Amino acid sequence: MARTNSITEAPRHVGYQPSERKAFFTDTSICIGCKACEVACKEWNRNPQDGAYELSGMSYDNTGSLGADTWRHVAFIEQSEAQITRAREEGAKLVALGMPGIGVEDVKEATPKPESVTPADTPDFRWLMSSDVCKHCTNAGCLDVCPTGALFRTEHGTVVVQDDVCNGCGTCVAGCPFGVIERRSDGGVSKRDERSKRVGEDFTVGEVAPIKNIGVAQKCTMCFDRQAVGEGPACAKTCPTTSIKYGSYDEMLAAAKTRVAELHAQGMTEARLYGANSEDGVGGTGSIFLLLDAPEVYGLPPDPQVPTANLPAMAKRAAAAAAGLIGAVAGAFLIGGRS
Numbered sequence: 001m002a003r004t005n006s007i008t009e010a011p012r013h014v015g016y017q018p019s020e021r022k023a024f025f026t027d028t029s030i031c032i033g034c035k036a037c038e039v040a041c042k043e044w045n046r047n048p049q050d051g052a053y054e055l056s057g058m059s060y061d062n063t064g065s066l067g068a069d070t071w072r073h074v075a076f077i078e079q080s081e082a083q084i085t086r087a088r089e090e091g092a093k094l095v096a097l098g099m100p101g102i103g104v105e106d107v108k109e110a111t112p113k114p115e116s117v118t119p120a121d122t123p124d125f126r127w128l129m130s131s132d133v134c135k136h137c138t139n140a141g142c143l144d145v146c147p148t149g150a151l152f153r154t155e156h157g158t159v160v161v162q163d164d165v166c167n168g169c170g171t172c173v174a175g176c177p178f179g180v181i182e183r184r185s186d187g188g189v190s191k192r193d194e195r196s197k198r199v200g201e202d203f204t205v206g207e208v209a210p211i212k213n214i215g216v217a218q219k220c221t222m223c224f225d226r227q228a229v230g231e232g233p234a235c236a237k238t239c240p241t242t243s244i245k246y247g248s249y250d251e252m253l254a255a256a257k258t259r260v261a262e263l264h265a266q267g268m269t270e271a272r273l274y275g276a277n278s279e280d281g282v283g284g285t286g287s288i289f290l291l292l293d294a295p296e297v298y299g300l301p302p303d304p305q306v307p308t309a310n311l312p313a314m315a316k317r318a319a320a321a322a323a324g325l326i327g328a329v330a331g332a333f334l335i336g337g338r339s
C-alpha cells in the first residue's frame, strides 16, 4: 500500500484496521465520451442538475468542471494534427525506450502492427475524452485541513465527507490541490438544521427532487454506500467501454502500467500515467488515469502538492521562533532588573 500521511492518518488516528485500498483506473484512450458515468453518478447520488440545458459552446462539454453537483465530469478536448504530433513527441521524451535517440517514427516501424488499433483516430483530428473525479489522494489536503473531522479516511483508503458533521466553513475547498471539493450552493445561506433535512428523499417519478445538503462540502465518495454492500461504484458499473475500472489499488496500478506499455508498443508514445507515482506531491492518488497528452491539457495540475506537506517543518520553525521570543523577553526582564 502506498504511504499515507503519518500526521493525520495513522491507524490509531482513524481508529480501525484498514482493509484493502480501493482505487479507480480511468483509461481515457477508450473513453467514447458518452457521459453515462456522469449520469449514473447523478442518479445514484441524487445530485442536482447543472443548469437548465444551457450549452457552454465548448465542444460537447456542457458541464464544464467537477463541482458540488457534478462528481464525475467528462472533458472533451478537440486536437488538431499539430497538437497530436506535439503530444506524441513530448510523450516520447518522457518514455524510457531503452534506445538513445529513437524517434516516434522509428518506434512505429519497429513495432509489429496489431490487427486493430485503438482508438480509431484520424491522423489530423481527435477528441480527447476523459472522465475526471475526486483523486482520493494518499495525502489528502481536504482531509488534513478540515477543522470538524467531517472529512475522513474510510477503511477502503478513500476520502469521504460526513454531510451531517460538515459546518460549511469551506476550508477543504482551499486544501484540495485539484479543485475538486466544493460547497453546494443555492445562492444563499442556510441554517445548519435546514442543510441536513432530506425532505422527500424518495421522490415520485416526474417530480423534481428536493436539493439536499445545501451549504455542505460535496464530492465523490467512491460510492461508499455501495462499497458497504460489496458493490462497485455506479460510474464504473455503467461505463460501456470499461474506461473506468475499479478494484484494489494494487490491481489498478498494475493494469495502468500494463496498458501504458501496450500503447507505447503500438507507437502511441503520448500515453502516460497520472497519479500512479507514490513519490509525487500527494503521495499518489486512488484515482489513476491514463492520459494521451500532458495533464494541463485535461485541466489537471502537472505537479499537485498537498498544502500540509511542510507542516512539520513549519511547526518546528514556529516552535524555535517562539522559544527565541520567550528567551528575548526573559533576557530583557533580567537586564532591565539589573539597571
Ligand code: SF4
Pocket: 134, 135, 136, 137, 140, 141, 142, 143, 159, 175, 176, 177, 178, 179, 180, 181, 219
Ligand atoms: S482530490 Fe481533493 S477532494 Fe479529492 S481527496 Fe484529494 S484533496 Fe480531497
Ligand code: SF4
Pocket: 040, 041, 042, 044, 045, 071, 072, 133, 219, 220, 221, 222, 223, 233, 234, 235, 236
Ligand atoms: S464513485 Fe460514485 S460518487 Fe464517485 S463519481 Fe462514481 S458514481 Fe459518483
Ligand code: SF4
Pocket: 030, 031, 032, 033, 034, 035, 036, 037, 038, 074, 129, 131, 238, 239, 240, 241, 242, 243, 244
Ligand atoms: S461512461 Fe465510460 S466511455 Fe462513457 S464517458 Fe464515461 S468514461 Fe467515457
